[in-house]
Amino acid sequence: MVLFIVLGSCLVGVAVTLNVGWIILNWRRLVPLVVGIPFFALLIAGVALNTIFLVREVRRNERHDAFLNAVTHELKTPIASIQLYLETLERRELPQDKRLEFYKIMREDSDRLLATVEQVLKAGEVGQSSRKQVRIPVDMRQLAEQCVEMTRSRSHLAGADQKAPGIVFESIEPETPAIVRGSPEELQTVVLNLLNNAVKYSPNEMNIRVTLRVQGDAWVMLSVSDSGIGIPPAHLKRIFKRFYRVPTRSVLKTKGTGLGLFLVRTIARQHGGDAFAASPGEGKGATFSVQLPRLLTPRDQEAS
Template identity: 70%
Template sequence: MRITRRRPAIIFFIALGVCLVGVAIALNIGWIILNWRRDWPMLVGIPFFLLLIAGVVLNTIFLVREVRRNERHDSFLNAVTHELKTPITSIRLYLETLQRRVLSEEQRQHFYSIMLADSERLLATVEQVLKAGEVGQRARNQVRVEVDMAELVRHCVETTLLQHHLAADTISFTASGSPLLVRGNPDELQTAVMNILNNSVKYSPHGLRARVRLAPEGDAWIVLSVSDEGIGIAPAHLKRIFKRFYRVPARQVLRTKGTGLGLFLVRSIARQHGGDVTAESAGEGRGTTIRLLLPRLLEHASPSPLE
């Protein structure tokens, strides 16, 4: 609804910019016609009008970007509000039920497990928002150590299966090549891998089938590839999904709640470690592959501060 209301504003600013550019061009042509025989007005007037046109175009682009950024901020606030309010409401409801009614021990344990899951969801949302605010600020003060990516990814896969109550064969994991070491911050790298896996779970509404592969790429890089058979991504959005607050404007995606920070964190962490992340998809409904690229550490090294 908010996006729909913002579209007239974008159209207005674009139309206004086009009109102003048209007026500026008309004035420029009139100036040239009136002063084409005089050198000094021509030398001063033409650059001035070109600067005026460039300023109008840049101002229009800036305004449209600001409107779109505000749209993403609104979507983020709505998503965070939902992600915070839903588990809090659920926990409160079960607490009121426990307070007002006499329940069997089995029912009480069932309620406790639900409240614990809701509290973990609430904590995960808060941590994601906090990490997004901290990203880039602690990079200079981090101490990086040798990290075994095979062990880290295996742990993340097991954690994902446990958190989402998935069967063991839901996610297949293979690691080829040895050693698969990087120098980095283990907590940050785990956050990146967990966000990729959680995205696969979140956007596979008809059941997750994911393939996780970790392998070296030459001598310089390690590549983590996570492929699923979920709702997929249209080609136009493959690069945008790594922007802060960005969510693909597709019906299936909008039905799935999220903050729009997960892949932004993945990209930020990857780049802080000297790597990058990319997304591949054949289109909507045809699954997605996320590739995390990290510099490979070929020799064992002692901990060293990030320069």
């Protein structure tokens, strides 16, 4: 990528030099001057666009290779673990408590394997914008509560009534309906991905806060904040791209495919909303927010 950037910059510099020299040599001759300036401008624009295209292709290939390596690891590791425990159970006579422990580990590895496959398949599905979807009214408050409980159970986290750090769910103005029209399965994917990311990238202190509020009677805002590894400001706009992972040591040593946030923003936009990220900086936590258009209820219509 550095080679293409340097080469493109040199070519643009040569083209600009030739353009300036052409103007100096032909400033008294009208026809060559009129013909030469647009020609050199097109040449410079073509070289610049070609360089940008090459750099983007190199970056895309790098992300694609990183994705393949991550998915291969995510698929190979649980399969190898399940195979090892199965061979152990087959060759040795183990006590019942040890067998139950092995069964539990194999079930967790199976769930991890299934989650990876489902995420890859979902990334392919959401890219088909023309796909017809059945959308129904969805209570985001109820959906968020269910996703929080699922994440607590899977990650063995505490709730707000526990002294140990965990996930706290807060609904602002709970008497106001937070209904959106959409696919319950896809919206559940959005919330679970945000929660899983918050858990995964909070290696030291697990302190996650989920906030749901109605903004201006027109939008439902769901925010997930953590006190984890944070995101450098330069990468906040890129993290929603397919396969993209922040190239820091703390992120790369954490397992992931680079598809979670891509799914979050894609699904949110397909539902008429959007997704945003904010972070004070590396090591200072992050906040991810999803904005969805609110569906007015009969009570809202009567009030208006």
